[in-house]
Amino acid sequence: MLTLKQVSKTFGAGQQALSNVSLSVSEGRILAIVGGSGCGKSTLLRAIAGLDSPTSGEALLDGSRIIGPREEIGLVFQEPRLLPWLTVRGNVGFGLEGRPDAERRALVDEALERVGLLDKAEVWPRQLSGGQAQRAALARALVVRPKVLLLDEPFSALDAITRADLQDHLLELWAAFRATLVLVTHDVEEAVLLADEIVVMSSRPGRVFEQVAVDLPRPRERRSAALEAVARSVAASLDRAIDRNAVRRSLPKPAAA
């Protein structure tokens, strides 16, 4: 069980990015976090990953406080962040140093196979397409078998077809590994397709605006009526969270015709 208790984060000059965020995800579930850009989604994920510590409050995994990066918590960044001087194999096996060569090789092969990149094992990262690179990043995070996998808008830079492909892939991997997933996205459809639970955040400072349970059976079908219905309600919630009307009010009025 992953729990956040009253997590707040203030950056240097009094800029509050997160304010009293509390939430929890039980083991093996998928939580999606949606919110406008700059509402603190990455900050939240980094706090869970132990990269930045919250100004107040705490993140707990199975009751123990997260104070730094941990083996059982993996993170996939928005960009693949593959190390250019290592081959795909080297990158995927990055977290396995210290294991015997044969074991490492087998684990990397298996992870690459799962993300469909086995034929790219000996290739340099620069030779991969965006989708392949993100797959490799996913494999790198998964190969160490984390209990919790955090994903920060992992598919947002990809084209729609590749994104759909990778979403399916992520679900397959999740079914195989049964890790707890926390997925940050600004794509409501993606959240509804993947998540058991959706947290809608409002911004400045970032806080939990609403939490929506997605009680749709799996496998879920894209653009099915049931899915669209949930997506509409989440989108409406997101609208209220961002307060688009406030934005609209602040825009100059169109000149009368």
Added chain:
Amino acid sequence: MTAIEHPDARAPAVGDALPLRRRSGGWGRPLIGFALPVGLALLWEAAVRSGLANGRLVAPPSRIAITIVELWRSGDLPLHIWATVWRVAAGFGLGVISGTTLGALAGASVLVRQIVDPTIQGLRSVPSIAWVPLFILWLGIFEPSKIALISVGVFFPVYLGVLGAIASVDRKTIEVGRIFRLGRFALVRRILLPAILPAYALALRTGLGLGWMFVVAAEFMGASEGLGYLLVDGQQLGKPDQIIAAILIFACLGKLTDGLLVSVSAPLLRWQDTVAEQGLS
């Protein structure tokens, strides 16, 4: 089996254009590089032989070749070459060690950087020859002062290269290391070192180039052997052939040692795909 492991594979993977682009520049390029100097030499030889030029101030290639062979036969040339190469090697070694150490310290610690960097930047703007009298007073007129001067020349580009390379390592790359819980030492070994390697290799090459420049300055300040001595000797005794021969040998040695550095670092930098490698076209 990939294109990278087998750059000469006859049948590159379909859709993988890299090996093809690589090969087009493969063996043709070094040979093309000879066309200009050899062509000019042949033209000059022809001009002198046909009487279009007298070749007194710039001897034709054949006479320079003879000069080099004679110098070699007398046993002088190997001695001069050895003296110069040894000085460059010693100065380069000292400059690299000090430049790398100080650059790494200044790159790793803001405090160290704030303390030493302004001073080093200030010293950098001192013209190199200005050091000569001081080094002679401190270290005498023999080898130590020469090697010191060369290492000063090597020091600055290496220091700047290391410092700049460390400063420009992406925080995002470091975070990958943090997520995998690398300790301080592992972070340096697995992230920092490989990340700065390309810039470091370049800094070493620049340093070596300056080492070759400074060895001449060092040998001008009074040497009884070395290629720089051949230059001074050639000027004083009016032997332009010898001067040109020495210049040519400098050029060859410079190119050779630079090539050595490149080929030593190349296997570590295979992952790079730079404009320099492929051209802008």
